[in-house]
Amino acid sequence: xxxxxxxxxxxxxxxxxxxxxxxxxxxxxxxxxxxxxxxxxxxxxxxxxxxxxxxxxxxxxxxxxxxxxxxxxxxxxxxxxxxxxxxxxxxxxxxxxxxxxxxxxxxxxxxxxxxxxxxxxxxxxxxxxxxxxxxxxxxxxxxxxxxxxxxxxxxxxxxxxxxxxxxxxxxxxxxxxxxxxxxxxxxxxxxxxxxxxxxxxxxxxxxxxxxxxxxxxxxxxxxxxxxxxxxxxxxxxxxxxxxxxxxxxxxxxxxxxxxxxxxxxxxxxxxxxxxxxxxxxxxxxxxxxxxxxxxxxxxxxxxxxxxxxxxxxxxxxxxxxxxxxxxxxxxxxxxxxx
Amino acid sequence: xxxxxxxxxxxxxxxxxxxxxxxxxxxxxxxxxxxxxxxxxxxxxxxxxxxxxxxxxxxxxxxxxxxxxxxxxxxxxxxxxxxxxxxxxxxxxxxxxxxxxxxxxxxxxxxxxxxxxxxxxxxxxxxxxxxxxxxxxxxxxxxxxxxxxxxxxxxxxxxxxxxxxxxxxxxxxxxxxxxxxxxxxxxxxxxxxxxxxxxxxxxxxxxxxxxxxxxxxxxxxxxxxxxxxxxxxxxxxxxxxxxxxxxxxxxxxxxxxxxxxxxxxxxxxxxxxxxxxxxxxxxxxxxxxxxxxxxxxxxxxxxxxxxxxxxxxxxxxxxxxxxxxxxxxxxxxxxxxx
DNA sequence: TTGAAAGCGCTAACAA
DNA sequence: TTGTTAGCGCTTTCAA
Numbered sequence: 001x002x003x004x005x006x007x008x009x010x011x012x013x014x015x016x017x018x019x020x021x022x023x024x025x026x027x028x029x030x031x032x033x034x035x036x037x038x039x040x041x042x043x044x045x046x047x048x049x050x051x052x053x054x055x056x057x058x059x060x061x062x063x064x065x066x067x068x069x070x071x072x073x074x075x076x077x078x079x080x081x082x083x084x085x086x087x088x089x090x091x092x093x094x095x096x097x098x099x100x101x102x103x104x105x106x107x108x109x110x111x112x113x114x115x116x117x118x119x120x121x122x123x124x125x126x127x128x129x130x131x132x133x134x135x136x137x138x139x140x141x142x143x144x145x146x147x148x149x150x151x152x153x154x155x156x157x158x159x160x161x162x163x164x165x166x167x168x169x170x171x172x173x174x175x176x177x178x179x180x181x182x183x184x185x186x187x188x189x190x191x192x193x194x195x196x197x198x199x200x201x202x203x204x205x206x207x208x209x210x211x212x213x214x215x216x217x218x219x220x221x222x223x224x225x226x227x228x229x230x231x232x233x234x235x236x237x238x239x240x241x242x243x244x245x246x247x248x249x250x251x252x253x254x255x256x257x258x259x260x261x262x263x264x265x266x267x268x269x270x271x272x273x274x275x276x277x278x279x280x281x282x283x284x285x286x287x288x289x290x291x292x293x294x295x296x297x298x299x300x301x302x303x304x305x306x307x308x309x310x311x312x313x314x315x316x317x318x319x320x321x322x323x324x325x326x327x328x329x330x331x332x333x334x335x336x337x338x
Numbered sequence: 339x340x341x342x343x344x345x346x347x348x349x350x351x352x353x354x355x356x357x358x359x360x361x362x363x364x365x366x367x368x369x370x371x372x373x374x375x376x377x378x379x380x381x382x383x384x385x386x387x388x389x390x391x392x393x394x395x396x397x398x399x400x401x402x403x404x405x406x407x408x409x410x411x412x413x414x415x416x417x418x419x420x421x422x423x424x425x426x427x428x429x430x431x432x433x434x435x436x437x438x439x440x441x442x443x444x445x446x447x448x449x450x451x452x453x454x455x456x457x458x459x460x461x462x463x464x465x466x467x468x469x470x471x472x473x474x475x476x477x478x479x480x481x482x483x484x485x486x487x488x489x490x491x492x493x494x495x496x497x498x499x500x501x502x503x504x505x506x507x508x509x510x511x512x513x514x515x516x517x518x519x520x521x522x523x524x525x526x527x528x529x530x531x532x533x534x535x536x537x538x539x540x541x542x543x544x545x546x547x548x549x550x551x552x553x554x555x556x557x558x559x560x561x562x563x564x565x566x567x568x569x570x571x572x573x574x575x576x577x578x579x580x581x582x583x584x585x586x587x588x589x590x591x592x593x594x595x596x597x598x599x600x601x602x603x604x605x606x607x608x609x610x611x612x613x614x615x616x617x618x619x620x621x622x623x624x625x626x627x628x629x630x631x632x633x634x635x636x637x638x639x640x641x642x643x644x645x646x647x648x649x650x651x652x653x654x655x656x657x658x659x660x661x662x663x664x665x666x667x668x669x670x671x672x673x674x675x676x
Numbered sequence: 677t678t679g680a681a682a683g684c685g686c687t688a689a690c691a692a
Numbered sequence: 693t694t695g696t697t698a699g700c701g702c703t704t705t706c707a708a
Binding site: 285 | 340383385386387388389390391392393396398400411413414417418421425430431432433434435450451452453454477561591595598617618620621622623
């Protein structure tokens with residue numbers, strides 16, 4: 001049923017090598033012969049078998065993108081960026097996502113196992129021991145998004161989380177005059193949360209503002225849990241020159257809505273700021289002051305780096321650092337509007 | 339460098355067929371031999387070459403998901419559903435997206451060309467002539483999400499758009515007592531928009547409410563353009579027993595925010611309802627009355643159908659219809675709360 | 677400029 | 693239960 005290179009050769013009255021040449025190195029073939037072959041290809045609707053091809057060439061022209069989760073705009077922007085870049089470079093993009101890090105690990109094991117990808121871009125929200133071990137001698141070329149794997153040589157695209165979080169904290173403390181900043185993060189082990197919390201602590205210390213562990217909460221990046229937490233605590237939090245720094249916009253939005261439901265005015269009674277600058281930040285009332293993370297670009301750069309490495313597996317590892325940007329809106333009680 | 343089945347055979351002192359059997363039909367091999375082979379496999383870190391395998395089996399165990407766009411939660415839920423189902427069925431999922439229908443078409447041509455996918459789930463936001471022609475004799479098994487391609491035999495998973503839109507319209511007219519309902523849709527050619535508009539017209543006619551083409555707007559499903567449109571028209575729209583039916587939540591949210599900015603109270607001066615029940619609907623103030631579309635399930639069902647067809651290409655085409663659900667919140671001025 | 681032929685690594689039919 | 697062997701469809705020397 002499927003038409004093979006041999007059928008084309010027969011139809012065009014040439015050998016299969018000639019057909020192959022027309023396909024891959026057209027200039028080595030006489031123009032008239034080439035035309036004949038091309039006509040045969042068209043007439044027979046011939047399509048090279050990708051497996052046979054891969055078997056010879058040992059490459060699939062496919063690269064993967066492994067994400068910890070697919071929820072929300074944050075990831076879809078990464079995907080869009082990666083997708084665009086991959087198509088531009090002539091690669092197909094295979095996207096997979098996992099529920100948690102165990103799942104991510106088994107996914108990566110599967111990829112290594114089947115090794116049908118020329119390379120893979122990996123985003124790990126937390127690097128577990130097993131994951132680290134796996135990646136240290138991973139058989140497939142890879143780049144890491146927004147993270148680093150100790151002991152493994154790899155390219156990476158990171159967001160300078162600290163820079164963004166410090167910019168936010170300094171804005172809150174210096175410009176808005178906040179005297180107490182609660183922190184609502186994701187899981188304790190999440191790398192982004194860790195970086196953001198570090199900035200929180202550092203800036204408070206620098207400013208000589210007392211702060212204790214009781215002002216720190218760890219949730220799961222979700223609107224609902226943040227809403228619930230805020231409902232329980234909103235009256236304790238509220239007060240002049242007080243603010244909540246949530247580690248993403250979703251949670252910030254949940255807190256804002258819980259405040260509204262409890263009659264606490266944002267930002268007058270309490271400031272609430274987020275992180276990521278997703279659409280949620282703009283739609284929340286009041287719109288959230290947040291930190292814009294170049295997600296689309298992160299996806300695109302990751303694929304660019306990855307394809308470069310696939311082309312030259314021995315090239316020196318590159319680390320690209322992308323800079324977040326403070327976006328000031330209406331939820332932090334300062335006079336600036338951006 | 340790469341270790342092949344032959345290396346394993348040598349190491350385990352068996353023939354390559356025995357190794358192959360251990361890999362594929364373990365029970366045909368003597369237990370002791372099997373252990374020896376398995377140990378060799380482990381020691382050598384052997385992984386079967388997927389191309390050689392595909393060359394024999396003519397299948398890749400990969401299925402594709404082609405989406406018109408990757409923007410927003412709507413698509414990410416489909417992806418999540420598809421991803422979960424694919425992994426459950428032992429398939430890898432390849433996701434691609436295109437900017438417009440020309441782009442979708444070239445993507446599909448590429449898939450057919452390279453034919454490395456066992457099957458593909460396709461979501462077309464508008465079926466152009468070229469697309470239809472392409473799909474009528476598409477070489478790769480496929481199922482269509484939320485649409486239908488005339489002349490082509492295919493499985494499909496559709497959302498009963500009409501049912502959802504009619505439920506919404508009847509609610510607006512019968513329960514909320516709306517006397518005039520503006521319609522803000524996506525592109526004129528978009529299949530969802532067409533179905534929703536049809537319901538709009540039908541219910542108004544049934545209720546004996548006059549309605550003209552001037553009450554119908556076609557935008558692009560985006561927050562910003564809806565915001566702009568609403569800013570220009572909000573005072574004309576506002577009035578007792580009037581309502582805007584936007585074809586998605588994003589646009590509804592833009593209209594609500596524009597109204598707030600213009601001092602028009604929602605829902606008192608104007609009702610605004612959306613479609614899809616994305617997170618935006620809940621976060622908008624007031625929260626949007628909308629229609630929940632089972633996106634996750636649509637993705638999962640599509641992959642289920644697809645894999646069934648891959649397993650048995652001759653099986654009878656199935657059409658699954660998924661039912662949307664009216665979600666009543668605070669933006670439509672009725673006494674019901676859900 | 678073209679063709680013949682040797683694999684790439686695997687599965688499966690057939691033989692032992 | 694195991695081994696031998698013939699391809700799967702392609703690219704790529706090497707020879708003509």
